[in-house]
Amino acid sequence: SQKIEQNSEALNIQEGKTATLTCNYTNYSPAYLQWYRQDPGRGPVFLLLIRENEKEKRKERLKVTFDTTLKQSLFHITASQPADSATYLCARDTGRRALTFGSGTRLQVQP
Amino acid sequence: EAQVTQNPRYLITVTGKKLTVTCSQNMNHEYMSWYRQDPGLGLRQIYYSMNVEVTDKGDVPEGYKVSRKEKRNFPLILESPSPNQTSLYFCASSSPRGQTAFFGQGTRLTVV
Numbered sequence: 001s002q003k004i005e006q007n008s009e010a011l012n013i014q015e016g017k018t019a020t021l022t023c024n025y026t027n028y029s030p031a032y033l034q035w036y037r038q039d040p041g042r043g044p045v046f047l048l049l050i051r052e053n054e055k056e057k058r059k060e061r062l063k064v065t066f067d068t069t070l071k072q073s074l075f076h077i078t079a080s081q082p083a084d085s086a087t088y089l090c091a092r093d094t095g096r097r098a099l100t101f102g103s104g105t106r107l108q109v110q111p
Numbered sequence: 112e113a114q115v116t117q118n119p120r121y122l123i124t125v126t127g128k129k130l131t132v133t134c135s136q137n138m139n140h141e142y143m144s145w146y147r148q149d150p151g152l153g154l155r156q157i158y159y160s161m162n163v164e165v166t167d168k169g170d171v172p173e174g175y176k177v178s179r180k181e182k183r184n185f186p187l188i189l190e191s192p193s194p195n196q197t198s199l200y201f202c203a204s205s206s207p208r209g210q211t212a213f214f215g216q217g218t219r220l221t222v223v
Contacts, residue, residue, distance in 0.1 A: 034211065043115075043201050043214030044154070089154070091212075098144065098169065099212060103153035 003027070004092050006102035013080055014110050021075040021105045023090030030092035033066055033073045038087045038104065047088075048075075080109045113138050117202050117215035124192055124222055132187045132218050134202030140213075142205040143185040144169065145177065147198040148217075154201065160185055192222040 003026040013019050023033065032051045036044035050057045050066045050073065057064045063076040077084050087104040094100050115136045124130055136143065144159035146169075156169030160179040174196055176188040185204075189196060199219050203212040 032210065036212075041217065041219075043203075043217050044212075046211045046213070049211060093210075098156055098159055100156075101146075101154040103151060 004090055004100050004102040006090055006105050008105045009103075010106045010108065012108045012110060015081060017080055019077040019080050019084070019107055019109070021088050021090075021107065023073040023075065023102055025071050025073075025092050029068045029071070032093055033064070034091045034099070035062075035064055035073075035075050036089040036091065036101075038089055040087075044089055044101075077107075080107075082109045082111050085109050113213065115202055115204055115213050115215040117200075117218050119218060120216060121219050122221070124220070126193055126222055127191050130189050130192060130220075132189075132200060132202075132220070134185045134187065134215060135183050136185075136202075136204040136213070137183065138204060138213065139182065140204035140206065141182070143179070144203050144205070144212075145175070145185070145187045146201045146203065147171065147196075148201060149198050157187070157200075192220075194222050196220065197222050 005024045032049050034049045035047045038044040048064045050064045061078045065074045085108050087106045089104045090102040091099040118133045141162045145157040146154040148154050155171045157175050158169050158177040160166045163182050166177050199217050201217050202215040205212050
């Protein structure tokens with residue numbers, strides 16, 4: 001089966017620093033990877049999608065990379081703020097228009 | 112406003128009492144799905160639907176049913192709920208090429 005692993009359950013950083021979250025996948029390279037943000041008790045909200053043939057994607061303070069050699073995606077939040085505190089989910093396509101999600105990394109940004 | 116609406120938000124029920132969680136989307140998306148979210152296990156897909164009258168099992172379909180009679184609605188049915196179905200449930204619909212998912216607010220179900 002196509003697995004997604006987010007190895008860090010939690011990440012604590014100081015305000016203003018860059019947060020880096022890791023997502024690893026197994027088996028064949030997905031056509032794309034996605035990142036979502038989830039706040040407690042709420043549904044996930046889509047942030048960024050990066051395709052297999054893209055090395056990097058940016059949106060404001062967010063940056064995502066896709067390394068097919070390492071089978072890994074990195075998600076960066078630069079100049080982090082306490083409002084960025086949330087759980088971040090990585091997801092891959094499964095080839096049947098479905099998504100497989102990682103278990104998420106809970107980011108806490110300390111003021 | 113584009114949205115996916117689930118009801119109810121919270122539900123406590125007893126073992127064996129049939130229940131339905133409704134889901135409706137206003138984006139004219141063809142693809143809809145149901146997930147459950149449990150601590151440490153992440154989001155797992157229960158069922159999905161590619162279009163009206165087309166549904167298929169996801170990764171954890173046992174104990175659940177769905178129907179897709181209209182494009183906008185995709186209810187989740189638990190015919191005989193059991194305590195191991197206590198979970199946080201999310202409905203989602205996907206953009207035309209089945210990529211980014213739009214999620215509902217979630218339904219927290221407790222089966223006692």
